[in-house]
Amino acid sequence: AFPLQKEIHEKFLASLPFELTGAQQQVLEEIRHDMEGKYPMNRLLQGDVGCGKTVVALLAALLVVENGHQVAFMAPTEILAEQHHRSFSRMLQGSGRTVALLTAGVTGSPRRQVLSGLRGGTIPILIGTHALLEEEVLFKSLRLAVIDEQHRFGVAQRARLRAKGRRTDVLVMTATPIPRTLALTVYGDLDLSVIDAM
DSSP, rough: OOOOOOHHHHHHHHSSOOOOOOHHHHHHHHHHHTTTTTSSSSSEEOEEEEEEEEHHHHHHHHHHHHHTEEEEEEOSHHHHHHHHHHHHHHHHTTSSSOEEEOTTTOHHHHHHHHHHHHHOOOOOOOSSSSSGTTTOOOOSEEEEEEEEEEESHHHHHHHHHHTSSSSSSOOOOOOOOEEEHHHHTTTTSSSEEEOOOO
């Protein structure tokens, strides 16, 4: 369970150049309820492009980071991973929290530094592509896996990322739900949250 660090959370919200919509706040409460419970979360976050899924995912990530654990955020392409890395870094600027990027394009010394930081726990948030699934990517304490455009990844890939932690919470996000995803929701494998306002 991850208790909310209210003061830190409110300070971060106050630093944002916008206020959360009612829909974002509702979804965040649903995610928090899961993460404050004793069972691992397995939730689908659905919403149109531009509705604010990313900031909700970041707020969920902060809940984990403030409790001393790590977060992995997996995107299907390098361009999308780089966009998320820039967004997270900008929103966390001045907070002292490190956001690292790991894709096939990160090689040599920068790659070794990221891998070392993950093992040592000095990198709390890692954003990347399928590169996160490689055997050499080892976390000290992964407790939240966020998967963007989840339909672009297979079941085995999502399970492999989750297995890099212990009792890892999973938040999958999509702007384009497909019948298989909806079936998973109907049959109870995933809880569903919808951001229904832009």
